[in-house]
Amino acid sequence: MSVAALNKVQMKFKEYKSEVPVVWCPGCGHHGILNGVYRALADAGVDPTKLMSISGIGCSSRTPYFIQSYKMHTLHGRAGAVATGAQLARPDLAVMVTGGDGDGFSIGGGHMPHMARKNVNMTYVLYDNGIYGLTKGQYSPTSRPEMKAYTTPYGGPEDPMNPLLYMLTYGATYVAQAFAGKPKLCAELIKGALEHRGFSYVNIFSQCPSFNKIDTIQFYRNLVQEIPEDHDTSDLGRAIELSRPESNGGKAPMGLLYKKDKPTLDERMQEIVEKVGGHADYDVNKIIQMSRP
Amino acid sequence: MAKNDLIIRVAGEGGEGIISSGDFIAAACARAGQEVYTFKTFPAEIKGGYAMYQVRTSPDKVVNQGDTFDVFCAFNGEAFEVNKHLFTPGTAVVYDYPGGDFEPDALPEGVHGYPIPMSQTAKDLKSYRSKNMVALGALSVLFNIPEETLKQVLSDKFGKKGKEILDLNLQAFSKGKELAQAMEKTDSFKLADPKDPKDVIIISGNDAAGLGGIIGGISFFSAYPLTPSTEVAKYVSIHLPKLGGTLVQAEDEIAAVSQLMGASYAGAKVMTSTSGPGLSLMAEMLGMASMAEIPVVIVDVQRGGPSTGLPTKHEQSDLFLAIHGTHGDAPRIVLSVEDVKDCVDMTVEALNLAEKYQNPVILLSDGSLAFSTQTIPTPDPSSYEIINRKRWDGEGEYLRYKLTDDNISPMADPGTENAMHIATGLEHGENGAPKWTPDNHELMHRKRFNKIKPVVEEYTPVEVDGDGDADVGVITWGSTIGVVREAVARLRADGHKVKGFYPKLMWPMPVDQYEEFAKTCKKILVPEVNFQGQLSHFIRSETSIQPIPYTICGGLPFTPAMVVDKVKEVI
Numbered sequence: 100m101s102v103a104a105l106n107k108v109q110m111k112f113k114e115y116k117s118e119v120p121v122v123w124c125p126g127c128g129h130h131g132i133l134n135g136v137y138r139a140l141a142d143a144g145v146d147p148t149k150l151m152s153i154s155g156i157g158c159s160s161r162t163p164y165f166i167q168s169y170k171m172h173t174l175h176g177r178a179g180a181v182a183t184g185a186q187l188a189r190p191d192l193a194v195m196v197t198g199g200d201g202d203g204f205s206i207g208g209g210h211m212p213h214m215a216r217k218n219v220n221m222t223y224v225l226y227d228n229g230i231y232g233l234t235k236g237q238y239s240p241t242s243r244p245e246m247k248a249y250t251t252p253y254g255g256p257e258d259p260m261n262p263l264l265y266m267l268t269y270g271a272t273y274v275a276q277a278f279a280g281k282p283k284l285c286a287e288l289i290k291g292a293l294e295h296r297g298f299s300y301v302n303i304f305s306q307c308p309s310f311n312k313i314d315t316i317q318f319y320r321n322l323v324q325e326i327p328e329d330h331d332t333s334d335l336g337r338a339i340e341l342s343r344p345e346s347n348g349g350k351a352p353m354g355l356l357y358k359k360d361k362p363t364l365d366e367r368m369q370e371i372v373e374k375v376g377g378h379a380d381y382d383v384n385k386i387i388q389m390s391r392p
Numbered sequence: 393m394a395k396n397d398l399i400i401r402v403a404g405e406g407g408e409g410i411i412s413s414g415d416f417i418a419a420a421c422a423r424a425g426q427e428v429y430t431f432k433t434f435p436a437e438i439k440g441g442y443a444m445y446q447v448r449t450s451p452d453k454v455v456n457q458g459d460t461f462d463v464f465c466a467f468n469g470e471a472f473e474v475n476k477h478l479f480t481p482g483t484a485v486v487y488d489y490p491g492g493d494f495e496p497d498a499l500p501e502g503v504h505g506y507p508i509p510m511s512q513t514a515k516d517l518k519s520y521r522s523k524n525m526v527a528l529g530a531l532s533v534l535f536n537i538p539e540e541t542l543k544q545v546l547s548d549k550f551g552k553k554g555k556e557i558l559d560l561n562l563q564a565f566s567k568g569k570e571l572a573q574a575m576e577k578t579d580s581f582k583l584a585d586p587k588d589p590k591d592v593i594i595i596s597g598n599d600a601a602g603l604g605g606i607i608g609g610i611s612f613f614s615a616y617p618l619t620p621s622t623e624v625a626k627y628v629s630i631h632l633p634k635l636g637g638t639l640v641q642a643e644d645e646i647a648a649v650s651q652l653m654g655a656s657y658a659g660a661k662v663m664t665s666t667s668g669p670g671l672s673l674m675a676e677m678l679g680m681a682s683m684a685e686i687p688v689v690i691v692d693v694q695r696g697g698p699s700t701g702l703p704t705k706h707e708q709s710d711l712f713l714a715i716h717g718t719h720g721d722a723p724r725i726v727l728s729v730e731d732v733k734d735c736v737d738m739t740v741e742a743l744n745l746a747e748k749y750q751n752p753v754i755l756l757s758d759g760s761l762a763f764s765t766q767t768i769p770t771p772d773p774s775s776y777e778i779i780n781r782k783r784w785d786g787e788g789e790y791l792r793y794k795l796t797d798d799n800i801s802p803m804a805d806p807g808t809e810n811a812m813h814i815a816t817g818l819e820h821g822e823n824g825a826p827k828w829t830p831d832n833h834e835l836m837h838r839k840r841f842n843k844i845k846p847v848v849e850e851y852t853p854v855e856v857d858g859d860g861d862a863d864v865g866v867i868t869w870g871s872t873i874g875v876v877r878e879a880v881a882r883l884r885a886d887g888h889k890v891k892g893f894y895p896k897l898m899w900p901m902p903v904d905q906y907e908e909f910a911k912t913c914k915k916i917l918v919p920e921v922n923f924q925g926q927l928s929h930f931i932r933s934e935t936s937i938q939p940i941p942y943t944i945c946g947g948l949p950f951t952p953a954m955v956v957d958k959v960k961e962v963i
């Protein structure tokens with residue numbers, strides 16, 4: 100979403116914290132991401148009154164409680180669809196979704212392609228910990244098969260999905276990745292996402308020390324590799340290549356992979372309204388007259 | 393004596409112009425000052441298959457599709473076969489012969505046959521598609537459908553497609569007329585003589601629900617296609633953008649209702665339309681709408697279920713789902729519609745109630761009304777009261793779920809200074825923060841349930857038809873009301889002591905009114921089009937009445953005669 104059009108405010112990042120105490124386990128990667136979110140909001144000068152933060156269900160989906168803003172804590176998997184409605188009804192405000200990999204790609208997986216392809220003007224921050232945290236450790240769509248979890252005591256039978264690859268092919272117009280151990284980079288990428296007009300997606304690896312015993316902070320530290328400085332963020336083919344650890348010596352990219360300018364859904368709807376509407380004499384009475392026998 | 397309450401059924405293969413013929417007849421009758429109630433069935437297939445369109449028309453108000461038809465026009469052999477068991481002495485049958493695809497058997501005693509070579513005539517004109525115009529020409533002569541009016545309707549329709557097409561169709565129409573003029577009229581059916589047209593519109597139930605949404609002030613609509621509800625979305629999609637509103641085709645019903653939630657929270661007045669399978673998908677979010685007290689309106693155009701069931705057929709079987717379909721204890725307001733006029737009025741009402749009580753409202757329409765076009769008095773938008781949600785006045789500390797005398801807490805649109813808050817599906821205290829103490833959950837449940845209690849006092853569109861004591865009281869809902877109205881009138885005219893009771897507020901149930909009515913009746917009969925007797929179930933569980941259920945579920949509505957017979961049986 101672009102917050103550029105909003106009333107800019109100057110607030111310290113601490114001032115974006117709400118009074119609600121953060122409830123995550125010690126050592127949970129979500130703490131680092133939240134810090135990145137605060138910093139991004141402060142750096143982008145977002146007016147809390149003009150922000151709607153929306154989430155589904157999961158540990159990560161608690162985020163809106165901790166932020167100063169208008170907010171909705173909705174249902175498991177539905178944050179994106181709720182946010183779409185909120186954004187379309189109020190294109191003058193900013194919308195940010197925060198949620199988990201289970202929330203976004205399992206139960207909510209049906210909505211993801213459509214937010215991306217429709218270029219809904221919002222920012223989606225996905226806390227990717229390869230596990231269902233809140234329900235105490237079942238495998239998620241991004242879990243590796245090696246992981247023995249609550250419901251996979253012998254290891255998993257499925258390969259993980261690659262969120263970046265999905266979002267790039269679904270048509271997201273801003274795709275970035277970071278990891279919770281780098282709150283500064285998280286902040287930078289989220290700020291970029293907030294300032295982008297269109298559907299911006301930031302995937303952030305987040306360790307869950309309570310339940311995901313294999314994707315530790317150390318594991319992620321070794322996994323990620325910064326995107327080369329000279330990467331052309333308008334090159335979708337290259338972004339897709341980078342997004343695949345298989346073609347990058349097993350490394351996951353960190354940074355901004357792709358960015359494109361494209362009219363947003365609300366802009367295109369506004370165009371239609373302007374094309375067909377705006378006739379002063381078009382009103383309910385006129386509509387009724389059309390049903391004369 | 394000529395019979396002026398006339399029912400004309402045309403049937404044939406989908407694609408033969410059955411639907412347009414019906415529309416033309418209906419429009420011509422309305423222009424000639426008659427009341428119209430139409431009824432259609434068509435196959436689930438896209439092309440071909442048996443299609444039927446019935447027009448009931450009368451100088452007086454018509455409130456249902458009727459018992460059966462008086463005049464039948466068969467476009468092909470299949471249509472003839474499907475309907476011939478309904479012919480009775482006196483029925484007038486116009487059929488495609490010779491040159492059609494069938495040789496009818498001898499017509500039963502007393503049936504008036506008018507063989508018209510529709511296919512052949514159209515072929516001779518080298519315009520097979522104008523077969524229905526030949527039929528219309530014949531019908532207009534035989535049954536006094538005013539020719540000039542019909543021609544006007546045709547010109548309005550075909551004029552847009554160019555003079556050539558219009559001329560061809562008018563030619564076919566004239567041929568049909570000539571063929572019929574050459575015949576001797578032997579039956580007694582005749583449309584009443586034209587009068588000045590009334591101040592009416594002719595509109596289908598689905599379009600009317602869309603219109604109701606627009607009159608009610610929606611600014612956001614999102615839906616996913618599902619027969620028989622799709623035309624509601626179609627109607628809104630034509631008009632809402634022109635009025636500056638936002639329309640989305642969602643990826644599924646879960647997304648549709650979720651989008652409504654986001655948009656409504658953000659300050660918009662919102663509505664969606666669906667049918668049973670879609671309403672099932674929305675159930676989880678409806679729980680949240682109750683919990684987070686967010687106004688949303690769902691128009692559920694019921695069809696035969698469960699599962700994909702009878703996708704194009706009529707049924708009234710979503711009452712259980714509408715009233716209780718979600719997890720936990722969730723207050724719900726459910727309304728139903730009797731006819732097309734209600735589709736406008738009750739949709740406005742649904743929006744008003746949703747906004748006033750900050751609660752989800754489900755409006756139950758049904759497959760029969762979805763496509764039924766009826767003449768209704770031209771709505772005057774300025775005559776409707778439009779209610780908007782109570783908004784925060786900016787005084788004091790803002791608490792989203794503030795406990796107030798009427799249990800309604802003011803809302804604050806995002807962007808409002810000093811009113812930041814959270815809308816949540818978790819149990820919460822007055823400020824929205826999660827609060828799971830036993831006392832609080834009870835307190836908040838009480839707030840949410842008490843909040844909608846006044847609906848039964850302030851808003852009880854229940855009508856009692858008939859007075860005094862009765863041997864049988866008939867309680868029914870939805871489009872069956874129109875059928876029962878006529879049955880009650882016939883029974884009373886025959887000297888039977890019968891009354892009707894027609895609730896449109898299905899939930900919360902106006903229990904006192906049910907009981908008061910039942911006190912004046914020896915027996916209560918409840919006809920409804922579902923297998924389990926869903927309204928009977930609620931009457932049994934919520935009131936002290938022991939109703940006699942009368943259910944059918946063959947995919948078709950009741951006829952007045954069925955109800956008359958049943959009442960006589962239980963008297």
Ligand SMILES: Cc1ncc(C[n+]2csc(CCOP(=O)(O)OP(=O)(O)O)c2C)c(N)n1
Binds near residue numbers: 157160200201202203
């Ligand atoms: C309809 C529904 N199904 C299941 C759940 C239970 N549930 C709550 S959170 C969750 C998974 C959360 O995992 P994720 O989205 O990855 O977030 P995390 O907790 O790991 O941050 C599940 C399955 C639910 N709340 N609703």
Ligand code: SF4
Binds near residue numbers: 127232310
């Ligand atoms: S369970 Fe995992 S994801 Fe949830 S708070 Fe604890 S560490 Fe974080």
